[in-house]
Amino acid sequence: MRALVTGGAGFIGSHLIDRLVARGDHVVVLDNLSSGNLAFIQGHLDSGDAVLVNGDLRSLDDVKQAMAMDIDCVYHLAANPDIRLGTRVTDTDLNQGTVATYNVVEAMRLAGVKKIAFASSSVVYGENAPMPTPENHGPCMPISLYGASKQAGEGLISSWVGTFGLQAWIFRFANVVGARGTHGVIFDFIHKLKNDPTRLEVLGNGLQEKSYMEVGDCVDAILHVMATTDEPLNLFNLGSHDTASVRRIAEIVVEVTGCADARIEYTGGDRGWAGDIPRARLAIERMVDSGFDVRMNSEDAIRHTATCLLEEIGLEE
């Protein structure tokens, strides 16, 4: 199999490529290295198991160039990774999310590529969903611009399935954490403690409560579900069975980093920023019924991530 992984030099993409190469796939990576890191995939580039197309998803020509390389299946993971950015810059998610996804499915149509897996997100559900939230919850009313772009991407893919015969797997991710993380709350906390080990500022009141999934579990779930389902359009929540509060994450990071004296300070309010969803937990029965279950619960995933990122970032200057 020849796979195209968009955002393949990024956090989740690079872990997925580890698995694809391990099972013998050849991988084309399409990444503009804006938030990805070449070091994450350098070994696969050196071994010849992967090749990099240094291109921008906002350019249909760039995507067509990658799609012309005899691709069997597309894993479309590229996106702006910073949800908060939408509160300040409003066209990033439109261009790097919605328009990029249009370019991907359009290039697939033009090249005759039929299979796509898409990294969507639990944030498409918005904030009034029942918890745990099943895949058939409606209406989906995202409150962040990032969520709007993920929903738009789902719709584009769904319409290319209905109109042009694509086959698709749409995965709505919980908070995915792990080694090589480039953003998110654990990453932020370690950087804050590196800057000042005596205090840790937490956005909101710390009672935000979400589900966390370790990235290895996430990419294994993707490949398991794709191997065991075959509808024209397959929709799966991917997450763990429980949640952790931001307060608990702060405690774990303080513990793992050894900053035991750090004062944890809360900015207050029920959410970290406008468009943040205070509580999120996905119903994962469909994933479990497909025969896959996670190895780590939310706290395990957070502790593992804090340990990995501490090593990658380091507390010393």
Next chain:
Amino acid sequence: MRALVTGGAGFIGSHLIDRLVARGDHVVVLDNLSSGNLAFIQGHLDSGDAVLVNGDLRSLDDVKQAMAMDIDCVYHLAANPDIRLGTRVTDTDLNQGTVATYNVVEAMRLAGVKKIAFASSSVVYGENAPMPTPENHGPCMPISLYGASKQAGEGLISSWVGTFGLQAWIFRFANVVGARGTHGVIFDFIHKLKNDPTRLEVLGNGLQEKSYMEVGDCVDAILHVMATTDEPLNLFNLGSHDTASVRRIAEIVVEVTGCADARIEYTGGDRGWAGDIPRARLAIERMVDSGFDVRMNSEDAIRHTATCLLEEIGLEE
């Protein structure tokens, strides 16, 4: 009140403006006249009750220019009206739908305009929804590119509500028909009979069965719902209580046009084109519970429309 109506020179937009002017609103029309018709609103332009900004929704600058005219409420109706076009040209709905809606909400944010009504569509539900389909159906998986752009528009508006404090009314329309129609099955049938009064070709097997709403009912429903609801985000299906088959529409059009000898021929297949949804009926309890009900059922609306369009189009060259 000062209203901005995008697509105001179009089919639904011009009927809405009739009502807005009748109740004393001043109306700014933003339309590029690509499918709209100046004649539909000429009276209101002549009387000074409406002004036209001849601009393109794909240009943020054009939308900002209209939004700067002291607007209280936006009625965002502009879109590519031809659902079938997406099977041939794939970026029309992206640009005239999704990007246009981004430009509208972004211009609202920049100008401090807070209220928006949005014309969405029953096609966001896709084709596996239960019938009648309630607003909380999920997952919404549109099969047409037009449907994908309406879903993307809903998500953009929802995220601007959640992030920037907009207030929104999202209306998912059944098939809206009536005088001044510029597209759709009744319009097509009359043009076909004008071209050849001896035969009428019907796309599909004619068993497609959908709900039709008369445009006067539709715009009255919009204004009634907006006057009686006040959540940050208000979502309503708008439709009639029943359905009509394409076969029945063909019979009614043949009867109304007096082409009693026309042979009705079916191209076969369960749908008119790739991305067409064969059966659609909306649950309208929310609309009815708000205190509004339709005056015409589907057949009444179709017969009324055929009569109006026959007069507008004429059968003679």
